[in-house]
Amino acid sequence: MTPAAIPTLPRGVRLHHDRVRRAEVLLGPETALMLDQIGAVILKEIDGSRSVARITGDLAARFGAPEDQVSADVAEFLQDLADKRLVDLTDG
Template sequence: MTSARIPVLPRGVRLHFDKVRGQNVLLAPERSLFLDQTGHAILSEVDGRRTIADIAGHLAVKYNAPKDAIANDINEFVEDLANKRVLEFTDA
């Protein structure tokens, strides 16, 4: 996976805040995935226009962390979501 790919939430998939549980959730047809703070931070940046590298750069500044480490974490996270078919990619 390259950092030039653009993550996109496919049709029918969205971020949601579950008020009952007080937790962020990724809702998809017939499934929901509870998100920790890291997962929510990453998916909050997914807008269908920015690459993984762009998202990593923004989060590195926001959290004062090394961009390479954040990019690796993002790549692993989005690859897992893509394998679960709740995230897709387009090329930059």
């Protein structure tokens, strides 16, 4: 994955708030992935137009965190979801 990659949720995958568990869940075909707060924040930033680098920069600014650390965490998280086919990454 490159910083210019644009993440999107593939068809049939969506972010859902589970009211019973009071948690965000990523739902896909035959898959339900419970998300921690960080994962939910990252996925809420996916809009199909912003690159991984832009999402990383926005999150680093919002939370006052070092951009290189945020970049590594975001890249690892998104790559893991891409490997599970829960996120598509297209070169921008």
